[in-house]
Amino acid sequence: MEWMVLSPEEWTAVRLSLKVAAAATVVGLPFGLAVAWALARGRFWGLSLLNGLVLMPLILPPVVTGYLLLILFGRRGPIGSFLAEHLGIVFSFRWTGAALACGVMGFPLMVRAMRLSIEAVDTRLEEAASTLGANRAWVFATVTLPLTVPGIVTGLILGFAKAMGEFGATITFVSNIPGETQTLPSAIYTFTQVPGGDAGALRLTLVSIAVSMLALFASELMARRASRRLDVE
Amino acid sequence: MTLEVDIRHRLGSFLLEASFAAAGGLTALFGRSGAGKTSIVNVIAGLIRPAEGRVLVDGEALLDTSRGLFLPPHRRRLGYVFQEGRLFPHLSVRQNLLYGRFFAGAARRGDGLDQVVDLLGLGALLDRRPARLSGGEKQRVAIGRALLSAPRLLLMDEPLASLDEARKAELMPYIERLRDEARVPIVYVSHSVPEVARLASTIVLLNEGRVAAAGPTAEIMQRIDLFPLTGRAEAGVIIEATVEDHDEGYGLTSLRSRAGRWRLPRIDAAVGEHLRLHVRARDVMLARTAPADVSALNVMAGVVAEIRAGTGPVVEIRLDCNGEPITARLTRYSVERLGLVPGAPVHALIKSVALDRRSLGGLGRAGRHGVAGDADAGDA
DSSP states (O other), X not given: OXXXXXXXXXHHHHHHHHHHHHHHHHHHHHHHHHHHHHHHHOOOTTHHHHHHHHHHHHHSOHHHHHHHHHHHHSTXXXXXXXXXXXXXXXXXXXXXXXXXXXXXXXXXXXXXXXXXXXXXXXXXXXXXXXXTTOXXXXXXXXXXXXXXXXXHHXXXXXXXXXXXXXXXXXXXHHOOOTTTTOOHHHHHHHHHHSTTOHHHHHHXXXXXXXXXXXXXXXXXXXXXXXXXXXXXX | OOEEEEEEEEETXXXXXXXXXXXXXXXXXXXXXXXXXXXXXXXXXXXXXXSEEEEEETTEEEEEGGGTEEOOGGGSOEEEEOTTOOXXXXXXXXXXXXXXXXXXXXXXXXXXXXHHHHHHTOGGGTTSOGGGSXXXXXXXXXXXXXXXXXXXXXXXXXXXXXXXXXXXXXXXXXXXXXXXXXXXOEXXXXXXHHHHHHHOSEEEEEETTEEEEEEEHHHHHTOGGGHHHHOTTXXXXXXEEEEEEEETTTTEEEEXXXXXXXXXXXXXXXXXXXXXXXXXXXXXXXXXXXXXXXSOSEEEEEEEEEEEEXXXXXXXXXXXXXXXXXXXXXXXXXXXXXXXXXXXXXXXEEOGGGSOGGXXXXXXXXXXXXXXXXXXXXXX
């Protein structure tokens, strides 16, 4: 069973992947919720443009998305240089860049799940809340948001799972630096490129499967608990 | 409390053009489906913003398009009980009840949770989720939730419409108590004659987006010219009567009104209690001479006051029985055969078992209020 034990380098890749995926989903959540809200309820010019923009990473080849990120968020890119200068946030060849790439790739899935559940909220309940004295912010916080929780959970888990598996955009944007940007898929890819790397690739593949199964299981459990609380009539 | 509504609003091809005022008690917005009742309540609540008009509560404008004023729903301090309850599914009954109370703020809190729970009989339901409640229980919780937001006015949009007859009968006494005890004026949307006959102190009769008539319930219900709008099948007068005695042997209750003595199957009411009795015009039979050997227990002597014949076979007649109006629906054939003309003396016969027990309700203090300021017409 010796071959089952992960080497320190492999552990590093696993830990990094978890960190990157967690950061991508947690930071992505408020943006995802805001965009999902706008798409579900918004009535403004450019709605379909926003929708297209959000769905883009789903349709474009990941390499293209990664390259666009490199152009925009790279050290000399218009957004990247601004963020580096004013906020001290650097993306290129850092784990933060990997998180950005993973977040962008998972964003459409996250938004879609949240949007569907916001659309499913009965606006008549929101009207009822407003007649009881709740202003728009309170209505959102006490009625819309709690009723959207199942969709938010699903969105988070989908986003996390996508982030764990993201490869193309990440390796294009921030390369494949062990300990910094080498996530699970990148590490597996590296193993397959060197002679005798089969065992390592297999070990990491098993870890990858285990994490995905766990995420799915957790999402099922939470969705079931949430829907039991709401008691579909 | 005074409510003034004067609005014009187009909804597709439907033009809402309504103007009325209401005082305390329970004001029924009454009319057929599509008459614009719910739209008016939604305008009052601020859920619809009309093209033109004003809504004033106690002189304070909630809406005045001429001044560009529109108060959003959450700042109007009105309670709204919707037809389908609209309880929050993610909150318990207790949390639902306290929802509006939280926003009312400490200063405006009226009745406490305990009082409202008592009034509506919600004690056993507090820890349940809305999904575990029956239709009638849901509506009671919805009423409690609206009451606890300390509203100046309670809007109720067909709160009984989605319930079966048994649940309606179960909920109506609560609405009566609300009218008589909670002291919150109510605007009540309904298309049901038994409900309005039993609950309303004032009727605003709507037809195709306009106010066809408004006034104290008894006054509107006796007008045979309005029968096409009040719904011919159920239309009829409201008699205000006092419980005289109970005949336990035959299981009958006697009531006394100005027209005379009424007997009906035993009801649960104390002797001396004032009740309103809804007598449907279609249940009233007329005879020229005092009938002998007839099974009907209620025979009232009177004279024909008004006859309204349409083009069809049916004629509506209003009688004056010692100052109390009773309406009857007869065939034109019978009217001609009996030679009924205004002023003719007649006897009205009403089967005891035909008396509409669903609409038999307490008179309530609120029965004394009204648009015209005088609902005492039926009292001796």
